[in-house]
Amino acid sequence: MTLARCTSLLLMLLVGTATALAQPAPTGLSGQVRDESGAPIPDADVTVTASVDGAISRAATDADGRFAIPELVPGRYAVIVERAGLVPAVIPDLVIDAGTTRALTLVLRVPGISEVVSVGADQAPPAAAPSTIELPPTIVQNVAGAAENIYRVLQTLPGVGAVNDFDSRLTVRGGGPDQNLTVMDGVEIHNPYRLFGLTSAFNPETVANFELTTGGFSAKYGDRLSSILVVENRPGRASPGLGATAAIGLTDGNLVAEGRVPGTNDSSWLVTGRRTYYDLVAERIVDADLPSFADLQARLDLQVRPGHRIAIFGLNSREGTDARFEDDDDGDEYVDILTSTQNDLGAVSYAATIGSRAFSRTTVSWYRNRELIDFAGDLRPGARRSNSPDTDGMPLAAIVFTRRLSIQDVALRHESGINLGTSHLVEAGVETHNLDTTWRWRIAGERNFDASNGSSGQGGAGIPSLLDSAQASVRVGAWVTDRWTMAPGVRVEPGLRLDWSGVTGETTISPRLAAVIDVTSRTRLRLAGGLFTQSPGYEKLLQSDYFLDLTDAGGLSVKSERAWHALTAVERRLARGVTIRLEGYYKDFDRLALGRLETPEETAARVATYDFPASLASGIPRAAQVTTVPANIGTGRSYGAEIYAEKRATSPDTRLSGWASYTLGRAETTAYGRVFAADYDRRHALSVVSSFRLNRLIEVGATFRAQSGFPYTPAIGVRPASVEDPLAAAAGRTRLIPLRDARGQLVWSADYGDTSNFNTGRLPVFARLDMRVTFRPRWSSDRWQLYVEVINLLNRDNASEINTVLGFDPSSDRPAITEERTGRLPLLPSFGLRYRF
Template sequence: MKKLIFIALVTLASDSISSQTISGIITSDVKTILPYVQITFINSRTGRSIKENSKYDGTFLVKLSHGIYSIRFEKEGYELYEIEDLVLHENESRTLKIEMLRTGFVTEEITVEGKFRQAQDDLRTSLINISPKDVKKLPGAVEDVLRSLQSLPGVSTPNDFTSQLVIRGSGPDQNLIIMDDVEIFNPYRLYGLVSMFNPETLNDITLITGGFPSMYGDRLSAVLDVTNREGRSDVDFALTSNINIANANLIAEGRNPFNLPGSWMLSTRRTYYDLIIGPFAKSTGLITEDSAFPSFEDLQMKVAFGPFKKHKFFINGIFSKDAVDIIPGGDRKDPDSVSVTDVTNNNVISASWHYFLNSDFVSRTTLSLYNNSGTNEFEGDILDPLIDKENLSPAQRDSLKQIGALLGLEFNSDYEFKKYSVTNRSFLRNDTYNLQFGGGLDVVKTDLSYGLILDEQFKALLQSLPNMQALLEDFNLEGNYNYRGHTFIQSRFSIGERFYYQPSVRLDYYSFHKKLYLSPRLNLGYVINPLTALRFSTGLYFQSPGYEKLRDGQTFFDLTGDSGSKLKPERAVHFVLSLERWINNSWLAKVEGYYKRFDNLIVQQKLTGYKYKFKLANENNTSPEYISNPHNWIRSDFKIPYDSLTSLPVNEGSGKAVGIEISLEKKYSNPDDKFYGWLNYSYSYSDRQRGDIVLPYRFDLRHVFKLVLNYRINSWLELGARWSYSSNFPYTEPKGIIPRIVNDSIVVNPLTNKVVFNLDFGDESDKYKSIRPAYHRLDLRLSAFTKFWNADWTFYLDVMNVYNRKNIIGYDYSLTSDYAVKRKTIGMIPILPTIGFNARF
């Protein structure tokens, strides 16, 4: 026994006498310092392991016995970095420079490139992470984040002309969008055509389409959490330029001056097609010289200070402006005359403090100011849509105003939403649990006013449309303050090595209701084997009323007065079950089912109105001559009751969304991979109920199939393809025609003395009974990579809708001379080839 102890002491002494060290510094792929990286040194001969963490400045130093080592570098949000068979000789000191690749969400162990693997103890269901690189090269997505997300399972959009997201049978207003820990009300540019997010400046893009954890709230459907990257800290100055169909983009970045730790980044974007198309339209007389086509410009910045021991500080800012000013010229051919002036500002600035107590505790605190404001004016004469203007003679065009066929409209509005916020998210972990907690306070100030003037015929026409909401002609709200406060806590535990559970709870206070709302949530996970995981989540979710949410909802509610104060927050319950299987290191298969139940949905108040009913004296005679004669129509002796909508809100809506999603993904795992991409299929059903009437939801989309493939032809050429197919959204088809009624009388054309008609869409039970033709589209992108002028260049050709499919966004209806309903299809984006480039200096 003494001999064994003596041998052990001699061994330990020899290890201590010989001095071998491994030291180094760890940075990210954008040259930012990475503190508190877990480093594991494994002696290949003995199997003994030693664990250390990098310091706050990214450096590390460890003393080891001589031998052969495997070294692992691990940090949440970064790919695993491994060194195999590193030989450390006696009395040798080795210095390493480690560069770790960024991957996904910073609070969970998940990576999205290379050796992608969501940790099996990460219990979040419906989690999708897409890299900024994928956004830039996805065919047909115009290098836009929101448009790129539309290629993922469970995600769609109302049409080709908007970047709004429709997720799992819910509306765009039910999605929470966060950038750098700041909630964004209006994430759009060019009035929804593209989003505010610049893929050149992003670090990660995380979408949770259901069952999201308790750190998120005040929305019913999904969460998009986006983080901007830091500027490069390895150079004094670097420049990147990019031009695509939507805008031109310039990014400058570098390390901070005066030896101040950290980095800076400045980005500016602007549309350019308005500078090209505008002069042409003016020269042809289509618009006046004072007009301006839709455009946007923005300025974005991020400055990082530190690390300073256990602290790091950030300043983020985005300042943007959208504008349009169109005044019709005298040479236009259409009889309509509409002028539009609109200016929208969308600004956010925030300051963040990140505190690293040690590798087990991290806290992020953010102060922010968000401002979304705008002024717009719209006025003109709009041709009665039921008149077939394609067959009008010049003389008829001149008489339109005289016969009342040009409907007058004036609209002006001013609005400003200001949000002052403070939020905190903290993370504490050890061998027993993974705890996340925090809270926040928002102060939302609303100033909103508008005026609407419609002539009586226009009102009568609008009231006949099936999706028309109640109109409030004048509204003024100044200095309205609402407060929202929340706190949350969630912690992950394990039972054995296979079963994990994460209870969580969120407490919200809405000053609008002057009440507290508790949202319990639960996530479960079972590890079937190292390649297969089963996950389940359920929870309660609330969404408070607010004028800032009306943009995406497309329905105006008067939230003032007693009706607003009596409202309850909208509510949803989620159930999500997910099965994930890694087929090998590159292929991932996933099946996920969900059920969402909505109640207390806010809808416009329905009151009983009274109006006269008109019917033909001889209902069997439907000849054009007979029905157009106003004397053949008989008014009822008394007014008939009917449902009339108001702009007052009530909690009388409910509904559900249920679906299943199947996806197969081929990851890009190494430079030798020739192709990668994904395919997914979704089946879903969504409805809404009010009283006894259950209708398909306006965004009900039953079948969706999407395919994305990228093929690396050689070292400098890559081909990408995206094909999507879906059944389309429901719509309401007209059943026939009815006389237009103004002031309890039939409207008569003063020149022809004939009845003016509206379309008859039936009552509420007739809504959404028809479905538009199926949607499908193929987009292709060919990218070439080269290097010259000391810069890396990418040139591409992108073709949207390659086979020029006419996908239907809707229909325009008109009446022929014999009063037959004529339908004209309105298509979406036709075949559209574009070119662009990117240069990194």
């Protein structure tokens, strides 16, 4: 045998031995599939796909809902469980270690017309009702620029936008943020934001699914005019041993621990904590308590007996700021800010299967949100100055206010359903909310000079200087729906909802109707419409841009706001995983609750407090101003067309995935004797979200948004600024005199006109590109994920607001008006990592 042949043989033996030694020990996957009540589901299809090579393993559940897939190679897998007529359960990223068998518990739920049902690649497109889009948590975790915040992902969907660049609050088809409802596991969440709206209260690691419906939603939900976001948390994984995940992102880090309840086979627990981390370092440098938050959530799922389960959930959140900021260029300017937010939630849910046809679920919850803002500062407002070239022409304004609010909601929600043959699934339910809300204002300083509307929550002139308002009320809702299969491919869902509000003392009845028609095997037509109502309450005003004094809402005969929805959508499946949808919508609003105008007597009394010389009398604001007294004086409409195209990842071989949406819409309000653009009227909005896998290790994501600007109220001129006479104040009288600077020159302030000037301006076009590169190394059986992200990659100077700035004008006796863009996110790089134990 030649040396070459001997060498070749030796190398083959060495390589073969190394390969044999390196071959991972066999492992496996087992578990049980159940319905929402805990009853086992037989004959469900279980598909396991390896992330590395796309190898597929399949199994079916037995009569007890159990399955087993042995002989798997250690690594990362995607698991999907499907059964005809039920919403699939998906675990997109599961790590299986060598020599172990992972045990899972997966839940399939009964779909409604507004939910996705997709079984197999050859089935018809998802049966989503108009305006409903489901988002798996893995998408929320991976969208570029979203910082794992569900609300920032929702902003890329058709008809949905952010109220500004920083905020997580949403505007849906021209509606205000107070018109949107968030429900988590059957519990209304009145404050779903953290860090002043920069991030959300939800950790995608513990969420099973997000579902947004932007109109025409089911009669199961009510007391909102625009949209419903349903968040479903997942139970802990009932597998042997302890499971855990750690992650760090733009604003916070989080840790999730979960496992099986000792002594049981089908019960589980889950605990997760989140906390900001930047403040731990920065506070050592700046000697201040910067904005920070900490969350702790816990969940216990117990199977009482087959078909009967109890879920216990709790949440505790604390957020605060205690800081002083000073202007390095102007030693006289400073701001002291103290904030505190506390969110607490406790809930118990009982789900049961009754016989073979019926089911029920009852949830009892206690929720409390308490907030404090204590602000004091001396500032030089840009919208107020004399016509002097230096800073002496900009007198300091003392801004001093305190806001305290509390929302407590003790709620009961019961829903049940029964299958009547093969054509009808009738569901009915009732919910009650025992609300105890308070709102307190203390305004000792000057008002917001840029607030054109007197009821503005940002310190409008119409807000009382001293307010101590409390509302204790009960709200009740009841509903019934029938999911009726009229014929193969034709399904309708008529519904009826009844709401009673203790604030208004009225009962409203809201008919609803939705339908799905399979035109072909690839095309579906969906229709929805009905009446939607929203009762007045401080729990809604928490998200509003305006404040209304509800102290005497009953005596003022304030009624629930109303909106009629009509929606039509056509959806076409072009290829496997590729869907396109065209939708049109129309919403008609009436009885909108707005701050009423001053009465002639109130206007005369306010004007009488001005003591201006005759030469300046023309500068006294004599037009009636908007107050915080609520009245149902507004109507409006919103209409438009949307197109949505989506390409989903259907296998590990899918390289490009994402979606694109475009909305052409219009929203207008009729109030104060005129028709004007609604606050969140946006004519054009384009969003593109993409993810491209360069290889199995690296993925590049991008999010691009381009939108026309919202309306705003521009300054139309300047008028003499006023200040309260201290001598008159000491005597208990209000006397406003012209304000003058240190040199005795008259100080001017921006004049925003009366209600005829509301929303006559338009913000500039908004455009932003975010990029993200994700790296998934092979370390520790693919347990690591790292990413680098850049928000506003092009550093575009967007504008969430336009501020009026008065500048020195040497050619005039008064300052000139200029405008500056504010409220944008700058180019912001960040990183994140995730590790699954």
